[in-house]
Amino acid sequence: MSDQGSSNWLTERAHQAMIENGFEPEFSPAVWDQMKAIQNAGEPATDASIKDLRSLLWSSIDNASSRDLDQIEWAERLPNGDIRVLVGIADVDSLVPLYSPIDMHAAQNTVTVYTESKIFPMLPEELSTDLSSLNEDMDRLAVVADMTVKENGDVPESTFYRALVRNRAKLSYEKIGDWLDNDGDPPEDLQRLPDLKAQIELQREAAKRLAAYRRSKGALEFESIESSAVMENGEVKGIVSVQPNSARKLIENFMVAANVEMAEFLEAHGSVSLRRVVKTPARWDGIVRIAAEYGVQLPAEPDQPALAEFLAKRRAEDPEHFPDLSLSVVKLIGSGEYVVERPGEDTGGHFGLAVRDYAHSTAPNRRFTDIVVQRLVKAVISGRPSPYSAEEIESIANHSNEQEKAARKVERKMRKVVAATVMQRHVGENFEAIVTGITPSGTFARILRPPVDGRIEQGEHGLNVGQKVTVRLLSADPRTGFIDFAAHH
Numbered sequence: 001m002s003d004q005g006s007s008n009w010l011t012e013r014a015h016q017a018m019i020e021n022g023f024e025p026e027f028s029p030a031v032w033d034q035m036k037a038i039q040n041a042g043e044p045a046t047d048a049s050i051k052d053l054r055s056l057l058w059s060s061i062d063n064a065s066s067r068d069l070d071q072i073e074w075a076e077r078l079p080n081g082d083i084r085v086l087v088g089i090a091d092v093d094s095l096v097p098l099y100s101p102i103d104m105h106a107a108q109n110t111v112t113v114y115t116e117s118k119i120f121p122m123l124p125e126e127l128s129t130d131l132s133s134l135n136e137d138m139d140r141l142a143v144v145a146d147m148t149v150k151e152n153g154d155v156p157e158s159t160f161y162r163a164l165v166r167n168r169a170k171l172s173y174e175k176i177g178d179w180l181d182n183d184g185d186p187p188e189d190l191q192r193l194p195d196l197k198a199q200i201e202l203q204r205e206a207a208k209r210l211a212a213y214r215r216s217k218g219a220l221e222f223e224s225i226e227s228s229a230v231m232e233n234g235e236v237k238g239i240v241s242v243q244p245n246s247a248r249k250l251i252e253n254f255m256v257a258a259n260v261e262m263a264e265f266l267e268a269h270g271s272v273s274l275r276r277v278v279k280t281p282a283r284w285d286g287i288v289r290i291a292a293e294y295g296v297q298l299p300a301e302p303d304q305p306a307l308a309e310f311l312a313k314r315r316a317e318d319p320e321h322f323p324d325l326s327l328s329v330v331k332l333i334g335s336g337e338y339v340v341e342r343p344g345e346d347t348g349g350h351f352g353l354a355v356r357d358y359a360h361s362t363a364p365n366r367r368f369t370d371i372v373v374q375r376l377v378k379a380v381i382s383g384r385p386s387p388y389s390a391e392e393i394e395s396i397a398n399h400s401n402e403q404e405k406a407a408r409k410v411e412r413k414m415r416k417v418v419a420a421t422v423m424q425r426h427v428g429e430n431f432e433a434i435v436t437g438i439t440p441s442g443t444f445a446r447i448l449r450p451p452v453d454g455r456i457e458q459g460e461h462g463l464n465v466g467q468k469v470t471v472r473l474l475s476a477d478p479r480t481g482f483i484d485f486a487a488h489h
Helices: 007-020 029-041 101-109 125-131 173-182 196-216 246-268 284-293 304-317 319-333 368-382 390-426
Strands: 058-062 071-077 083-090 139-149 157-172 226-232 235-242 273-277 337-341 430-439 442-447 452-458 468-477 482-488
Touching: 007 390, 029 101, 029 125, 058 173, 058 196, 058 246, 071 196, 071 246, 083 196, 083 246, 101 368, 101 390, 139 196, 139 246, 139 368, 157 173, 157 196, 157 246, 157 368, 173 196, 173 246, 196 246, 226 390, 235 390, 246 273, 246 368, 273 368, 273 390, 284 304, 284 319, 304 319, 319 430, 337 390, 368 390, 390 452, 390 468, 390 482, 430 482, 442 468, 442 482, 452 468
Parallel strands: 058 157, 452 482
Antiparallel strands: 058 071, 071 083, 083 139, 139 157, 226 235, 273 337, 430 442, 430 468, 442 452, 468 482
16 A cells, blocks of 8 residues: 555645645744743743732643643632632743744634644644643643632623642543543542542532533533544554543533633723624524424524524434534534624624623633733733734734634545545445535535545435435545545435
């Protein structure tokens, strides 16, 4: 066999895809000069306004392989039964000045792009996985979201400040999720530190409260199937699904809460902000049609609580096929986008999360928008004017939207190349699929096991987005990543 499917071949393809889609896959000499200067400068300066919270039992929960740790968490039960939750977010801004070479590179690429063979980091790894990462047993600066969670999950008050923190335990979704979901013995990571097990259990209780509150407001709960390549000895051997678990949900709920509070904080202080919105779905009729297939009549106009109720019921009745339904509905709702919000304006909120105020803020090592929001929040905390004008934020929002689409293209392209490498062994076989898109360039579907996307070349007429269909694999070409199906009606 040629080196098609080898990790070197895949890395070359990924590098090429980055350039084709308007990214700079390499850092400039000016970036490396700045990086050296940061490394030589030692610890960032602290002052009296920065709280020392290193004594708290902070921990992070992330993928086992993650090295860019953006956030850590801690919780305590208050005498009245409320739970105080602290989310510490890596203070990237303290190391990367505005308009410096590293900042300009991040502003151009806007995101870390993840492909199966190579990660293209937005920031140099010496920063994102070391100096600005909330690594275990290292003193780090953070911006802290300090939130009070009531028994019903409401967050009536929150505050933001800068702090010095120390992550005591780097935990993984896999191990913590397995323990939370199966009630077995806690993993060694939890047993190593007294009180850590109780700390994670308290965090889970707070996360459940937050989730229940959002559900009561009509938040939509989806279950997506992420896929990742299985590499052995530098070659692609297969594709596996990444399953959701309680640890992922815990962190997800904390991040949503921090992002909501951050947006409300900026609004309360009359600051211009960079919002993440999901507009009311334009293709609501498609969602109505899917619900009708299950005997449920949704209102003719977009109705979030009604959709939330339908999804919750389907999850309870048929958990096995719920990810398939999720995928169909998500496609019809459409993706999120960044917008500028000027004081006194209403940008429309986030349809999926059932919140009006939402800002991406919790991943500054991997998303430029989060660094921007961090700078806006730090300006409010310190009483300084906003470092950005509304026009600048609008320009950042538009560029980030473009780059997010481009990143999805690169990631999708590389997933397809990997998928085609695996699927070429299955030409002629039948698979259950869902129609995921109908565009001028063709009709697309995703087979579910393994999770692979392709184009329907035969039998595509009369299909609708969200429809289940049996497809036969016609061809799979690793060089192009093209996977073609024929649909059976």
